[in-house]
Amino acid sequence: LKVTGIDLFSAGEFSGGAGTEDIVLNDALGGVYKRIVLRENRIVGAVLYGDTADGSWYYQLLRDKQNVAEIRDHLMFGQNHLGNTGHQGQSRAVAMADAMEVCGCNGVPKGAIVRAIKEKGLFTLEDVRRHTKASSSCGSCTGLVEQILASTVGGAYQPQAAKTKPLCACTDHTHEEVRKAIREHRLLTISAAMRFLEWRTPNGCASCRPAINYYLICAWPHEAKDDPQSRFINERAHANIQKDGTFSVVPRMFGGVTSPDQLRRIADVADKYKIPTVKVTGAQRIDLLGVKKEDLPGVWRDLDMPSGHAYAKALRTVKTCVGSEWCRFGVQDSTNMGIELERALWRMYAPHKVKMAVSGCPRNCAESGIKDVGVIGVDSGWEIYVAGNGGIKTEVAQFLVKVKTREEVLEYAGAFLQLYREEARYLDRTVHYVRRVGLDHIKKRIVEDADNRKALWARLQYAIEGEPDPWKERAAGKEVREYETLAEPA
Numbered sequence: 001l002k003v004t005g006i007d008l009f010s011a012g013e014f015s016g017g018a019g020t021e022d023i024v025l026n027d028a029l030g031g032v033y034k035r036i037v038l039r040e041n042r043i044v045g046a047v048l049y050g051d052t053a054d055g056s057w058y059y060q061l062l063r064d065k066q067n068v069a070e071i072r073d074h075l076m077f078g079q080n081h082l083g084n085t086g087h088q089g090q091s092r093a094v095a096m097a098d099a100m101e102v103c104g105c106n107g108v109p110k111g112a113i114v115r116a117i118k119e120k121g122l123f124t125l126e127d128v129r130r131h132t133k134a135s136s137s138c139g140s141c142t143g144l145v146e147q148i149l150a151s152t153v154g155g156a157y158q159p160q161a162a163k164t165k166p167l168c169a170c171t172d173h174t175h176e177e178v179r180k181a182i183r184e185h186r187l188l189t190i191s192a193a194m195r196f197l198e199w200r201t202p203n204g205c206a207s208c209r210p211a212i213n214y215y216l217i218c219a220w221p222h223e224a225k226d227d228p229q230s231r232f233i234n235e236r237a238h239a240n241i242q243k244d245g246t247f248s249v250v251p252r253m254f255g256g257v258t259s260p261d262q263l264r265r266i267a268d269v270a271d272k273y274k275i276p277t278v279k280v281t282g283a284q285r286i287d288l289l290g291v292k293k294e295d296l297p298g299v300w301r302d303l304d305m306p307s308g309h310a311y312a313k314a315l316r317t318v319k320t321c322v323g324s325e326w327c328r329f330g331v332q333d334s335t336n337m338g339i340e341l342e343r344a345l346w347r348m349y350a351p352h353k354v355k356m357a358v359s360g361c362p363r364n365c366a367e368s369g370i371k372d373v374g375v376i377g378v379d380s381g382w383e384i385y386v387a388g389n390g391g392i393k394t395e396v397a398q399f400l401v402k403v404k405t406r407e408e409v410l411e412y413a414g415a416f417l418q419l420y421r422e423e424a425r426y427l428d429r430t431v432h433y434v435r436r437v438g439l440d441h442i443k444k445r446i447v448e449d450a451d452n453r454k455a456l457w458a459r460l461q462y463a464i465e466g467e468p469d470p471w472k473e474r475a476a477g478k479e480v481r482e483y484e485t486l487a488e489p490a
Contacts, residue, residue: 007053012045234311256284323360332377334360
């Protein structure tokens with residue numbers, strides 16, 4: 001139901017049963033249904049459809065087995081100021097017990113947030129996110145975190161408007177201002193950008209250096225030099241670090257299609273390097289988990305396959321269904337369309353990871369409706385959807401355009417991704433970018449302006465052209481010291 005955009009919450013014995021009684025609100029026209037199940041004046045279950053804002057409060061009452069007799073008449077109408085109301089509603093935050101959970105994604109209670117604010121002198125939402133992880137995942141608790149911040153620090157709390165949010169604490173410049181300066185003044189290095197923009201710190205920080213590095217290589221491909229030390233560990237090592245310090249390697253299988261020869265190589269590599277886990281991923285790839293860092297160049301060399309971008313802020317995968325080539329319901333050749341897209345775009349770096357999918361018919365077996373770019377085959381061509389997300393907070397992709405040919409799919413998808421590359425803030429997924437600028441802006445720049453669309457697609461092709469294969473380079477000996485282990489002291 002989340003995938004279809006429906007808000008739903010359920011907990012406990014929401015179907016009722018012996019000894020229970022129900023309180024029900026049913027607003028068919030407004031699309032809201034609420035059912036609270038009580039037993040001996042205590043909540044034992046709840047189901048909310050259409051309006052789930054009070055879900056966490058009901059769950060807390062259920063978990064604590066609180067007697068609700070005194071508030072029974074008002075129970076259905078929820079707790080005042082619940083949800084993303086920001087600093088405008090402090091009463092709920094004040095009334096919450098320290099043990100009550102605020103951030104369900106990361107399991108952060110109110111008490112942990114208050115302690116961090118007081119002990120570490122936090123005054124902004126970003127500070128709270130950095131120190132507690134509250135509000136740093138799906139964002140649905142952001143308003144409540146702001147209320148707790150406002151009620152704890154009082155008048156010292158000044159909420160920052162999203163449009164004026166600085167890139168990091170090293171500067172007052174926004175992401176957009178930094179990108180504009182890089183373009184207009186032809187800044188080609190991180191140090192040049194920091195000098196021109198009068199950075200407060202001489203070398204920046206872990207937040208701004210990766211962002212500036214990306215903005216430079218995006219604005220000036222083949223001229224600005226990529227700085228590996230300004231990338232995250234996964235991007236420096238070109239593999240995905242795991243919690244035990246080993247790495248995973250994901251050989252690229254274009255469109256999810258492989259061959260007996262590739263599978264034999266994968267099996268031989270797993271045996272040779274004693275890789276403990278070989279797992280099929282949800283993106284139609286094979287993940288080799290538990291690779292020692294010093295073994296990475298040998299693994300890449302023996303695989304002789306591009307090893308994923310499963311680590312990077314880049315195109316991860318293009319998922320496909322079998323399409324009209326094999327499926328009796330397929331109306332378009334989704335497999336080969338996906339392979340074309342992936343081969344055209346696999347070297348593309350972006351503000352964040354990019355996931356794509358191509359389905360051969362509206363049954364949508366490749367889950368195109370929850371991808372950054374989703375393509376769905378129909379009898380008369382292809383429908384293209386953008387800004388979907390299947391992560392912590394599922395977002396349904398939005399319809400962009402319908403086209404007839406495979407060449408148009410490549411052009412429209414590429415133009416959208418280049419616009420995202422040029423305008424999004426670093427670490428914004430496409431869903432956050434489109435939410436900020438609006439789908440109308442995207443359509444005006446791509447669907448309604450053919451010249452601009454073709455120019456965007458051409459710029460992306462130019463940026464990708466000649467982009468090196470990092471695994472092949474390192475298998476051949478480049479940056480060999482990155483993978484050497486330090487000798488044990490005598």
